[in-house]
Amino acid sequence: MKMFTRDANFFRLLIVFAIVFVICSVLQGGKFLNPGNFSSMMNQFPEYGLLAVGVGLALMIGGIDLSVVYLANLSSIIGGKFLLSVIKPEASEGTVMLLIFAGFLVAVLVGAAGGALNGLLISGLGIPAILATLGTQSLFWGFGVVLTGGSSLSGFPVQLTSMLNSSIGIIPVTVIIFIAAALIAGLIVSRTMLGRQLKMYGNNNTATEFTGLNNLKLVVTTHVISGILAGLSGIIMWGRYSSVKADNGAAYTMQAILIAVMGGVSPKGGIGNVQGIVLAVLIIQMVSSVLNMFNNIPTACRQIVWGGLLLIVLIFNYMVNENAKKKH
Template sequence: MTTTDRSRRASVLPDFIDTHVIVLFFAAVAVFAALGFARPDIFLSAQNLQSMLLQISVIGLLSLAVALTLLTGGIDLSINAVANLASIVAASFLSASVGSNLGLPPELLAVFALVVGLVVGLLCGLFNGFLIAVLGYSPILATLGTMTLFIGFGTVITGGSTLFGIASLANIGRGAFLGIPFPAIVFVLIALGLAAMLHGRRLGFNLYLYGANPTAARYSGINTRKLLLIVYAISGALSGLAGIVNLSVTNSANVDFGSSYVLLAILVSVLGGISPLGGVGKILGVIFSVIILQLLSTGLNLILQASGSNFLRDFAWGLTLILVLAIGRVQFGSLQKLFSRHSGTVEKGEANGKG
């Protein structure tokens, strides 16, 4: 098969889909069918399905935030701290507004809370981007430091206690359209919009190029500082939105919520085909990956519901992440060897041609 034949066959798939995404899709269908067959009375109940969709929306938004930064070859470890801080500030705003008797409609207060959460997330993301893009800090060290900083801010605001929202915001979070919870619809729309942006706009091209080869991106004239600021700002906004979604679903906010969500978001991203080295991966893969992990989580819950222990679940997530990283390393190593072999062949051919 010639190179032209291979490229022609590859072009059958849209740019935002690859074979990994297709494999994940069928894997999600298989896991869903297996659990539905094993425990149809519990797993296929409307209550369980809606509960899964609500959990997918929060984890999914955080996973998108991580995936974007991984595509640049960086990472954002502060996503959960940003989400909690956004929900805490929004809940504080709601409490102050209700207590001050401003007379604003509850629905309008809910919209203001959403805006406040997004602004908090955006500012946190811009701060991360400033540390990384402008000051040149390592992404893992910068976001590890800001994670602690944001947790500290949240603790000061709450005093270590739990804050609560208002009924109108909870009604939105628990509302549904045709049986599908609003938060799940929001997640899908944002994920699809993000996929379209990355695979049909200049920003996406620049992001993938920078993730694959930062030096080449700089020499091609890309403003890499601006690019990183935008990426981490979007990551922060997505994290802030995840915090507001969680506030609307649980009607509460505290600094300790979702302590394992950073690990889960990284696991979702890597399992979805996002390379930790940057420059490789599809957003649709993240969508199917979060669905698969939520299905597996529900399956583990069905197994462990008698014991009520979370140890095996956390152990399974950690083990799964290690296995996924190991498989990805082997695959990347094979691709690297293949590339080196072809590069060597080309260099020899050029040398022979010159001779």
């Protein structure tokens, strides 16, 4: 109860979650509560959930990251090319697994490097976050196209796909990756000095300079974490599609921003938490599940839904904030 009084947005999200759950149950009948449907939903959200957490961190410092999807793809492409270059047909099972994990590490490191580039452009050179990440979005996409020749890159060991599409008990490995990453990010935001500093910076980045805070280090570190999350998302997409491509998950940018804002992260910076983002991920996945009922719905219509929801959330948050100001 104490948590609810501290975070009214999280309480509202719980209510929305319950309402959406009931609506989905009614619309889909017994199919929604079917274990197979839950398993299908669990396999879908980790990749864009990780991106949403990364975008949320960027928003908390008063910026934004439009490059996460293409950084995720570039990470998996470079990791994939590395794996194909070092693996041999006669390699033993143990060697194959070791090289697969090496490929994953390369992908994560590429994600971290891309995040560092974003941070340096934003804080080091003073380029507005929206312009810097719009530029790196094109940069990452372009490198991805060049490295793959504009097509998908495949031919990876079956062990890679099997591992990333397996489950531990009833929980998919990809969900475990998402939970672990979200838990670590949540602890960083809520329990560490870095988390307090990034919210201070998001509230007033000029004032933080007079406190002795190293703004450059803070922004770069935040974007490195976002880049690592993008790298993990790229790995999950790599396993799900059994291939890597420069434009996988192209629609995820809008979803990631929507989820972060719905989860209570202020686009102005300084406000937000990871648990709200996680709950928003589950809500959006249920909405997506309903949309999947209509097999012939065009991608453009889905984008209309996500864009419309984002505007509704922004307008609602504005009204709530204005009402709070009047009360004070």
